[in-house]
Amino acid sequence: MAAAEPVISFKDVSKTFRRPDGRGDFIAMDRLSFTVGKGEIVAVLGKTGCGKSTMFNIVAGLIEPTSGEARVVGHDPFHEFDFFRGKIGIVFQNDRLMPWRSALDNVRLGLQILDREPKQAEETARAWLKRLGLSGHEHDYPHALSGGMRQRVSIARAFAVDPEILLCDEPFSSLDEMTARDLRAEFVRLVRQNDKTAVFITHQINEAMEIGDRVMVFHRPARIAYEAHLAGTSEADRRKVQEEIMRVLAVEQPSA
Amino acid sequence: MMNSRTMRILQATASMLALAALWQILSAVFPHFLFPPVPDIISRTIEILITGSLLADVLLTAWRIFGGLFGAFILGGVLALAIGQSKTAENFIAPVLTFFQGIPALSWVVFAIIWFNGIEFRVLFIMVMTTLPAFTFQILDAFRSMSKDLFEMTMSFRPSRWTLFRFLIVPTIVPGILTAWKVNLGNAARVVVVAELVGATGGVGYELLRQQQLFDMAGAMAWTLQLVLFVLIVQQTINAIEAYALRYRAVSERAM
Numbered sequence: 001m002a003a004a005e006p007v008i009s010f011k012d013v014s015k016t017f018r019r020p021d022g023r024g025d026f027i028a029m030d031r032l033s034f035t036v037g038k039g040e041i042v043a044v045l046g047k048t049g050c051g052k053s054t055m056f057n058i059v060a061g062l063i064e065p066t067s068g069e070a071r072v073v074g075h076d077p078f079h080e081f082d083f084f085r086g087k088i089g090i091v092f093q094n095d096r097l098m099p100w101r102s103a104l105d106n107v108r109l110g111l112q113i114l115d116r117e118p119k120q121a122e123e124t125a126r127a128w129l130k131r132l133g134l135s136g137h138e139h140d141y142p143h144a145l146s147g148g149m150r151q152r153v154s155i156a157r158a159f160a161v162d163p164e165i166l167l168c169d170e171p172f173s174s175l176d177e178m179t180a181r182d183l184r185a186e187f188v189r190l191v192r193q194n195d196k197t198a199v200f201i202t203h204q205i206n207e208a209m210e211i212g213d214r215v216m217v218f219h220r221p222a223r224i225a226y227e228a229h230l231a232g233t234s235e236a237d238r239r240k241v242q243e244e245i246m247r248v249l250a251v252e253q254p255s256a
Numbered sequence: 257m258m259n260s261r262t263m264r265i266l267q268a269t270a271s272m273l274a275l276a277a278l279w280q281i282l283s284a285v286f287p288h289f290l291f292p293p294v295p296d297i298i299s300r301t302i303e304i305l306i307t308g309s310l311l312a313d314v315l316l317t318a319w320r321i322f323g324g325l326f327g328a329f330i331l332g333g334v335l336a337l338a339i340g341q342s343k344t345a346e347n348f349i350a351p352v353l354t355f356f357q358g359i360p361a362l363s364w365v366v367f368a369i370i371w372f373n374g375i376e377f378r379v380l381f382i383m384v385m386t387t388l389p390a391f392t393f394q395i396l397d398a399f400r401s402m403s404k405d406l407f408e409m410t411m412s413f414r415p416s417r418w419t420l421f422r423f424l425i426v427p428t429i430v431p432g433i434l435t436a437w438k439v440n441l442g443n444a445a446r447v448v449v450v451a452e453l454v455g456a457t458g459g460v461g462y463e464l465l466r467q468q469q470l471f472d473m474a475g476a477m478a479w480t481l482q483l484v485l486f487v488l489i490v491q492q493t494i495n496a497i498e499a500y501a502l503r504y505r506a507v508s509e510r511a512m
Contacts, residue, residue: 060412062408062411062412081414084414085413085414086413086414088412089412090412092405092408096405096406096408096409098423098424098427099504099505100427100502100504109423110413112419112423113413113415113419113423141504141506143504143505143506144506161413
């Protein structure tokens, strides 16, 4: 699904971190280039420490590239940080729920920050909890919810602000396979229904194949080692892609 | 089966009754000017509580404790947030506060008597200076324990500084603030008595000085009990606020 106007574009983006122990610099990303089109779900796959989260943080505007050009809907996510108010929703690896807020108030957080009308914000938050099967748990605090339920709340929180782009950083990696499979299916359905663009980071091949219209495999430091379009491909082609991904991931890479 | 709360109350009551019984035995063995009988102390305590002019002294001390603590809390909160956000501020402020921590309360009393004329300002100054470092460092600790995960999650919605303060920083530091109040309340009650003993013409400390001059042990005990009662009531009030404010916390059944 090649889109004419990329929602996310990286052009020769590099990121170097200074090691805290003073042992010089650490290159996390090396001239990474890619684009993500509107409505696309791109799964990013790679071994631990390959720079997936660095890419994620650059798109989210949380860190600044050392060199190169990163653009999200044509704007610089780091320097034009406030431009993206309400435009990017993030589902993190752990649920990151505020323990002092109920499930309802956690979903409402983004809406409150965006100054949405309180009554409407509450209705929106309730509706999202209901969609994710959490009716009746609105006033439960996070500690009273299971891991799967907490991750559902965090998905509801990301969707509630109706963002254009969804960034997901291994959101189901800490859940059991059954719960993760249900949430993956729910996530894809919600992205499609609401016409979102999504970047989904994972280290599981099956998950990437199940979710992505396209799969990008990263090598360390973050650069694309393999890329494949999955939307509309046959089962045989998908098997070939899967084998190729396994082959690419098996290649020895420099340690992080 | 008796519940744990009732058991705790019964045990605490038993230990206080044992202490009173021991005192009563001592009063039977030693002269009453050294160990007055418990009923005498109780009647003097009640007399203070029901006599307007005497109760005014208790309330004056209470006001001084609250005034000093509140002043130190506000100033400490501002300093803690300044230190938490700026390394330069920390380099300037932290050594001064550490230096202040080493100055005995009695030295501040002497400085206040030399520097200031007004009794109320003297006491307020002493209270603020003796509790300021503890308030600042305790609030700073709470601020620094703020979760990086929650910070990044909140930042992903692009909040204003004020919104970030309201939705993340305040709830994060509330447990630290409540602990700081509980710890400093006991310190403040001790310091205010010293301040009033040396540099005031009213309050519990001043009345204690009078009882010492009259060699009235029952009076000294009764005035001391006023302060203890005041601290206990405020501690319980803070505990109740804490139980409400931190009701979201999970409690293990083993810990009950």
